[in-house]
Amino acid sequence: MQSKRALIMLALSVLAGLAAVILAARWMGQQAAGEKSSVLVATRDLELGQAITAQMLQPIAWPAGSQPEGSFNDVKLLEGRVVRAGIYKGEPVLEPKLAPEGTKAGLDSVIKPGHRAITVKVNEVVGVAGFLAPGSYVDLLVNINDDRDKSISRVVLERIMVLAVAQEANRPDNSKARVVNAVTLEVLPEQAEKIDLARNVGTLSLMLRNQVDIEGTPTNGITREDLFDPTAAAKKTAAAPAPQPQATPVRRAAPRPAAPRPVTEAAGTVEVIRGTQKSTSNF
CATH class of the missing domain: 2.40.30 (Elongation Factor Tu (Ef-tu); domain 3)
Structure with a gap:
């Protein structure tokens, strides 16, 4: 009885393993068959000021929705465009590395x-x-x-x-x-x-x-x-002297007004001349 139960458990384990393998294979097949896109890459090093031709490009598969910004998937859009920044072999051709449309080939285009x-x-x-x-x-x-x-x-x-x-x-x-x-x-x-x-x-x-x-x-x-x-060099780059810290102002008591000095009446002198005699009187 126990051996029969063991066989049943073993069979169930084998069936569960097979089911897991089948589900994993189906999931991987769905992922492989997911939506794909293409991005044009350079087949050779592209030089500055060079005009692009169809022979310089090839499409490669790229996951949809994750293409590099500014990339291309149509060769006709790139034919005749001028390279403004160097592009290496196998590198996606991006709009920022190209001169504006209508630019002629040459150094002046970069x-x-x-x-x-x-x-x-x-x-x-x-x-x-x-x-x-x-x-x-x-x-x-x-x-x-x-x-x-x-x-x-x-x-x-x-x-x-x-x-x-x-x-x-x-x-x-x-x-x-x-x-x-x-x-x-x-x-x-x-x-x-x-x-x-x-x-x-x-x-x-x-x-x-x-x-x-x-x-x-x-x-x-x-x-x-x-x-x-x-x-x-030190003289030319020497920093300006740091400003001196301002001292805290000290409050001083207002000076007492000085006592008024007594007014002294100015003395007057009168000189009197009478004939040949001269006299002086003080007031």
């Missing part, structure tokens, strides 16, 4: 509205030993003689983006330094005026900065005298 591109002649020193690359940010330093014919070096512009190095507008795959003879910068019109004046009246240098560093660092510049004076 310039932000209101900005301009200006080229600066550089050498190994000015070009930060060849470590500049498109997308880098630099500060501009100028060395000139002021009105008193004194040399001064000072930062005139900060966080300027490099559009192109020589004739290349793409960031190289490796970080090997390349010495070039020209760098193209993206600036505002008033910044272009400063650069044009600086390179004609003095010596221009570039300083490479961290891409995520957006804080400005105002400076007062440095002269030849400051260069050999170890206390010059």
Whole structure:
């Protein structure tokens, strides 16, 4: 009797296991057959200023409702669009990385509205030993003689983006330094005026900065005298003396009025002349 009961319990356990396996398989099949969408990704690295063609794109499956914002699933919407920011192979093509519709291919298509591109002649020193690359940010330093014919070096512009190095507008795959003879910068019109004046009246240098560093660092510049004076920097950056704490006012008793002085009548003198005689009388 007990063995029969054990067999029944074993059979029930096997049936429950089979039911669980069937339900799990059915659930997984439903999930696999769920709604799918597609997103267009790049089949190669897309360069700045390059026009997109159909051969540069391929669709990949993407869960419906979770597509990246600004993505595309129709090749016709992307044909002829110009790349404004580098897109790597396998990366979804997004609207923020494209130039406005109707833009023609070329470096001018990647310039932000209101900005301009200006080229600066550089050498190994000015070009930060060849470590500049498109997308880098630099500060501009100028060395000139002021009105008193004194040399001064000072930062005139900060966080300027490099559009192109020589004739290349793409960031190289490796970080090997390349010495070039020209760098193209993206600036505002008033910044272009400063650069044009600086390179004609003095010596221009570039300083490479961290891409995520957006804080400005105002400076007062440095002269030849400051260069050999170890206390010059401290003098220029010395804080103003702290205000002295105000003393608590002390109340003083009002002075007693002085006793009135007795009025002394002024004495009068009369001089009387009679003929040849003269006399004086006091009153």
